[in-house]
Amino acid sequence: DQQVKQNSPSLSVQEGRISILNCDYTNSMFDYFLWYKKYPAEGPTFLISISSIKDKNEDGRFTVFLNKSAKHLSLHIVPSQPGDSAVYFCAASAGNRDDKIIFGKGTRLHILP
Amino acid sequence: ETGVTQSPTHLIKTRGQQVTLRCSSQSGHNTVSWYQQALGQGPQFIFQYYREEENGRGNFPPRFSGLQFPNYSSELNVNALELDDSALYLCASSLSMGGDEDTIYFGEGSWLTVV
Numbered sequence: 001d002q003q004v005k006q007n008s009p010s011l012s013v014q015e016g017r018i019s020i021l022n023c024d025y026t027n028s029m030f031d032y033f034l035w036y037k038k039y040p041a042e043g044p045t046f047l048i049s050i051s052s053i054k055d056k057n058e059d060g061r062f063t064v065f066l067n068k069s070a071k072h073l074s075l076h077i078v079p080s081q082p083g084d085s086a087v088y089f090c091a092a093s094a095g096n097r098d099d100k101i102i103f104g105k106g107t108r109l110h111i112l113p
Numbered sequence: 114e115t116g117v118t119q120s121p122t123h124l125i126k127t128r129g130q131q132v133t134l135r136c137s138s139q140s141g142h143n144t145v146s147w148y149q150q151a152l153g154q155g156p157q158f159i160f161q162y163y164r165e166e167e168n169g170r171g172n173f174p175p176r177f178s179g180l181q182f183p184n185y186s187s188e189l190n191v192n193a194l195e196l197d198d199s200a201l202y203l204c205a206s207s208l209s210m211g212g213d214e215d216t217i218y219f220g221e222g223s224w225l226t227v228v
Contacts, residue, residue, distance in 0.1 A: 004155075036219075044156065044203070044219050089155050101146075103155035 003027045004092050006104035014112050019077040021107050023090030026071065030092040034101065035064060035075045038087045047088070048075070077109075085111045119204050119220035126227050131192045134223045136204030138185040142218070145187045147179060148203040150222070156203055162187060191225075199227045 005024045013019045021035075031052035036044035050057040050064045050073065057064050063076045077084055090104040116139040126132050138145055144163050148156035158171035162181035176192040185206070191198055201222040 006155075046218075091155075101158065103148075103157070105155045 002104075003030075004090055004102045004104040006088075006090050006107045008107050009105070010108040010110065012110045012112055013080050015082060016079045019075075019080045019084065019109055019111070021075040021077075021088050021090070021109065023073050023075075023104055024071060025073075025092050027092070027094075027102075028071070029094045030102075032093050033064070033066060033073050034091045034093075035062075036089040036091060036103075038089060038106070044089055080109075080111050082111050082113065085109060117204060117206050117218045117220035119202075119223050121223055122221070123224045124226070126194050126225065128194055128196060128227055130194050131190065132194060132225060134189040134191075134202050134204075134225070136187045136189070136206075136220055138187065138204070138206035139218060140185055142185055142206035142208055144207045145181055145185075146205045147187075147189045148205065149173070149198075150201040150203060151197075152200075159189065159202075194227045196227050199225060201225075 003026050034049040035047040037047045038044040048057060048059050048062045048064050050066050052068060055066050061077055064073060066073045075088065087106040087108050089106045091101045093101045118137045120135050136145060144161065146161040147159040149159055150156045159173050159177055160167055160171065160179055161169035162179060165181045178190045179188060181187040189202060201224050203222045204220040206218055
């Protein structure tokens with residue numbers, strides 16, 4: 001059973017527009033959420049995170065929104081740039097040292113010129 | 114540059130053989146985790162080591178084993194390789210696992226092909 005779900009396998013967005021990547025989770029014990037970006041043939045790189053005590057975290061062009069009641073989070077990228085084309089993984093953990101990070105299957109973002 | 118290096122980057126093994134993958138973490142990073150990423154999937158947690166002891170394990174059989182050394186390096190060993198073990202294996206390290214103050218650093222992975 002998938003605890004972290006990214007229901008859109010791919011997404012195409014025009015350069016300069018907003019990219020919105022969505023993620024749903026089922027485990028109410030999760031209290032720390034992360035987004036990773038992955039280019040082909042490379043390992044994932046950390047992008048941005050959010051703790052469950054917040055509903056928004058912003059870092060430059062990247063903003064993550066958390067809706068705990070809906071168990072939903074989203075990553076907004078604005079404006080989208082060609083270098084943003086990659087696979088984006090949503091991940092969650094319970095925030096304790098002994099807990100593993102659970103990844104979604106990823107969404108491939110393609111920025112169109 | 115994450116400071117986490119993995120070797121080898123690519124290798125091919127025959128079904129039934131054994132393989133050892135290596136990871137060198139950042140100095141001071143007491144936690145290392147290994148992930149398996151099959152094509153079209155997100156990384157799946159294999160196990161985690163903290164100060165040389167396994168302290169978490171995912172849904173992988175015992176033929177997947179690991180070691181963590183005092184010099185912040187670690188190994189993933191897989192015995193009796195099966196075709197489905199073909200995947201990208203990722204190593205990740207951090208000061209401790211989880212929490213707002215922590216960042217997890219991934220290596221670039223080792224691509225294993227089992228034929």
